[in-house]
Amino acid sequence: MKDEIFGPILPVISYTDLDEIIKKIKSRPKPLSLYIFTKTKEIKTKIVHEISFGGGAINDAVMHITNSHLAFGGVGSSGMGNYHGEAGFKDFSHSKGILEKPFGLEPNFKYAPYTNSKLSWIKKIMGN
Secondary structure, eight states: OOSOOOSSOOOOOOOSOHHHHHHHHHTSOOOSEEEEOOSOHHHHHHHHHHOOOSEEEESSSSGGGGOTTSOBOOOGGGOOSOBSHHHHHHHHSOOOOOOOOOSSOOOGGGSSSOOHHHHHHHHHHHTO
16 A cells, blocks of 8 residues: 555455544545445545545446546546546646737726726626
């Protein structure tokens, strides 16, 4: 349990104290994936909300990778980004938001100091 494992090996860590195992996992680099086996909703919710990991499954192992509708990828040193389906397309596409305004007169109501008259104009333009 000292290095990230890439291979057909499933490490299993047994525990008796949930908070102790969460603390142990969080003390190490963020895992690429995490598989939780439990019948208890509280345990599932606690682990999913308190531990940062790339992806995973509850009461199953590895099958999340085969579903193209689920994003797959790591966080931190375990990898970056999401792969599969729409998440992968969005992750590997660079969306660049650009605002372009034409040259011309700049309406002074956009800038401080704001007066009641300026507020009235802004409301009219915004449709309020």
